[in-house]
Amino acid sequence: MSSRPELLERYQALALPTTKDEHWRFTDLAGFDPDAWSSEDVRRSEVASLLDLDVAASATIDESGVEVRQEVSDLSGTAVRFEPLSDSHPLVGSLVRPDDKFRAHNAAVWQNGLLVHVAEGVELSKPLYLRVSSSAPGGALFWRVLVVAEPGSRFTLVQELTSAEEELETYANGVVEVVVRDGAKAEIVDLQRLSRKAWFFASFHASVGRDAELDWVEGGFGSAKGKVWIQNDLAGRGATSRVTGAYFADGSQHLDYDTYQLHAAPDTTSDFAFKGALRDSAQTVWRGMIRVEEGAQKTNAYQENRNLLLSKTAAANSIPGLEILANDVRCTHGATLSQVDREQLFYLMARGLPRSEAERLIVRGFFQDVLDRIELEPVREAVGAALEARIPEA
Numbered sequence: 504m505s506s507r508p509e510l511l512e513r514y515q516a517l518a519l520p521t522t523k524d525e526h527w528r529f530t531d532l533a534g535f536d537p538d539a540w541s542s543e544d545v546r547r548s549e550v551a552s553l554l555d556l557d558v559a560a561s562a563t564i565d566e567s568g569v570e571v572r573q574e575v576s577d578l579s580g581t582a583v584r585f586e587p588l589s590d591s592h593p594l595v596g597s598l599v600r601p602d603d604k605f606r607a608h609n610a611a612v613w614q615n616g617l618l619v620h621v622a623e624g625v626e627l628s629k630p631l632y633l634r635v636s637s638s639a640p641g642g643a644l645f646w647r648v649l650v651v652a653e654p655g656s657r658f659t660l661v662q663e664l665t666s667a668e669e670e671l672e673t674y675a676n677g678v679v680e681v682v683v684r685d686g687a688k689a690e691i692v693d694l695q696r697l698s699r700k701a702w703f704f705a706s707f708h709a710s711v712g713r714d715a716e717l718d719w720v721e722g723g724f725g726s727a728k729g730k731v732w733i734q735n736d737l738a739g740r741g742a743t744s745r746v747t748g749a750y751f752a753d754g755s756q757h758l759d760y761d762t763y764q765l766h767a768a769p770d771t772t773s774d775f776a777f778k779g780a781l782r783d784s785a786q787t788v789w790r791g792m793i794r795v796e797e798g799a800q801k802t803n804a805y806q807e808n809r810n811l812l813l814s815k816t817a818a819a820n821s822i823p824g825l826e827i828l829a830n831d832v833r834c835t836h837g838a839t840l841s842q843v844d845r846e847q848l849f850y851l852m853a854r855g856l857p858r859s860e861a862e863r864l865i866v867r868g869f870f871q872d873v874l875d876r877i878e879l880e881p882v883r884e885a886v887g888a889a890l891e892a893r894i895p896e897a
Contacts, residue, residue, distance in 0.1 A: 507590075510601055510611035517604045529788045529820045530730055530759045535702060537608055540643035540674040550636050550665040553694060554885045558661075559629035560585045564615045564646045565636040575627075582625050588616030588649055595649055598680040598708035598736075605704040605730075609645050609676045616647035619660055623653040623684075630659035630692075630879065635677065637697060638667040643674040650680070652687035652715075659690040659879060666698035666725065674702045675726075681709035681717065685739060688716040692882050696725040696889070699754060703729035713739030713768075720877050721777075722886050723750035723758050724893070734763040737771035737799075747876040748777035749886055751866075751893040752785035752817075759788040764806065766799040766832075775806040778873045780866055780890065781817035789819075793834050794826040802832040809839045811869045813862065813894075863894045 505513070519537070520527040561573040562585065569587040588595070590613075601607035617633055637644045650660060666673065675697060683689050697703055703726035711717045717735060735744040744764070752758050764773040779787050789808040810819035821838035843865055851861035870890055877883040 505601075507611060510607060513601055514604065514607035514611045517607055519604055526761060526790065529786070530728065530757065532728075537604070537674065541639065541641055550634070550667055552634065552663060553696060553889060554661065554663065554881055556632055556661065556881050557629055558632040559627050561632040561634070562617055563634045563636065564617060566639050566642055566644055569615050569617060582622045583627070584618055584620035585631060586618050588618040588647060592618065592649060594651065594680065594682060595647070598682075598710060599678045599706045605676055606678065606706050609647065609678050609706070613645040613647045613678070615645070616649070618649050620651045621653060621656040621658050624655040625658070626656065627658040630661050633660065633662045635662060635664045636667060637665070637671065637673040637675050637701060639673065641672055643676070645676050647677070648679040650682065650689065650691065652683045652689040654684045654686050656687045659692065661692040661882065662694070664693070664695045664697055664725075666701055669698055670700055671698040672700045673698060675704070677705040679705070679707045681707075683709060683711045683715040683717050685713040685715055687712070688718070690718040690720070690878060692720040692879065694722040694886070698725060699727055699756065701726045703731070706732045708732075708734045708736075709744070710736045710738050711742040711744050714741040715739060715743070717744040718878065719744070719746040720882065721746065721748040721760070722889065723748070723760070724889050726756065726758070728757040730759040730761060732761045732763070734765065735773060736765045736767060737773060738767050740768045741770050742768060743772045745773070745876070746775045747873050749870055749873050749890060750777070750779040750787065751781075751890050752779065752787055753782045753893055754785060755783070756785045757787070760790070762789070762791045762806070764793045764804055766793070766795045766802040766804060769799055770801045771799065772803045773805070776873055776876065777808045778810070778870055779819065780811045780813060780869065780893070781819055782813035784816045786817070787819045790822040790824075791836065792824040792826065793836065795829050795832050795834065797828040799829050800831040802829060802834065804832070804834045805836070807837045810841070811866065812840065812842045859894055863891045866894060867891055
């Protein structure tokens with residue numbers, strides 16, 4: 504990666520995206536100035552977790568720095584490295600390039616990061632946990648995570664993004680790079696529940712090696728506006744990636760997900776499934792692209808985005824896409840938009856359920872198939888509870 508001064512110059516030279524840019528067509532950043540936020544340290548504040556996990560190790564990132572709260576005690580230090588990340592690490596910036604205003608901003612100024620390195624053949628029975636907490640009013644938080652799964656390793660990393668206050672105005676900008684070596688399996692869980700007044704931008708990029716597996720879970724519940732990029736590169740023969748997304752937007756929230764499945768090797772499989780529910784005047788955007796490179800024969804790729812509208816003023820935009828340069832592939836995609844089935848609602852309310860409880864059951868049923876894809880039971884239950892909790896009481 505270039506030096507920090509060079510990266511800062513690159514950031515300053517790049518223009519803020521506008522709705523004239525194709526990938527920002529439905530996300531207007533008018534009024535947002537990334538340079539107007541402070542990066543001063545603040546006193547660390549505790550934020551209640553959405554999850555109840557028995558973990559192998561835990562760490563916290565906020566404006567005051569990185570704190571490893573619980574180290575991996577049952578393994579030697581050479582087996583699992585769970586420690587602050589330095590930009591001198593050779594893999595930092597190997598996947599997420601500073602080719603966009605926000606990625607360049609992160610590359611130029613990030614200070615707080617975590618390295619998760621699991622040695623060859625090591626299997627962790629308990630997940631690793633990272634809390635990223637935005638605590639400073641008017642503050643900016645830049646963080647970076649590098650995950651390396653050596654051949655044959657197996658583990659889960661849970662990243663939870665939180666705000667110290669529900670109405671906290673902040674700018675959060677994160678990068679997660681994941682390298683899954685041959686024959687390894689990594690599960691990455693990212694749960695975002697920042698303040699409803701937070702601007703949130705993140706780039707998640709993974710490279711999956713030969714016969715390796717990546718299972719990514721993305722939950723979106725907070726923030727006011729921003730964009731999340733998720734890219735998986737199927738780089739080795741037999742690589743598999745699965746991304747499961749669940750989000751709920753209400754009020755005036757605007758959630759934007761941009762996903763990219765790159766099949767660069769033969770006999771690879773990817774499966775992206777995103778579901779969202781919207782109410783009030785909320786808006787969501789999902790843009791998905793499957794690209795199959797020449798020579799990546801026997802590719803099997805699938806993507807879907809399904810949205811449930813709980814009000815007439817909510818709006819969801821889905822833009823699926825395919826770029827296929829090989830001739831022996833199976834690639835499918837789908838996108839749907841629907842409102843709550845009135846017959847289902849009437850049926851439940853006719854049996855004595857209040858409207859809010861009937862809607863809660865319908866929402867749970869809508870999300871059930873994506874929830875079933877989440878392997879870690881506490882995460883599955885927490886995501887389901889968070890989705891249901893967004894339905895207001897009568």
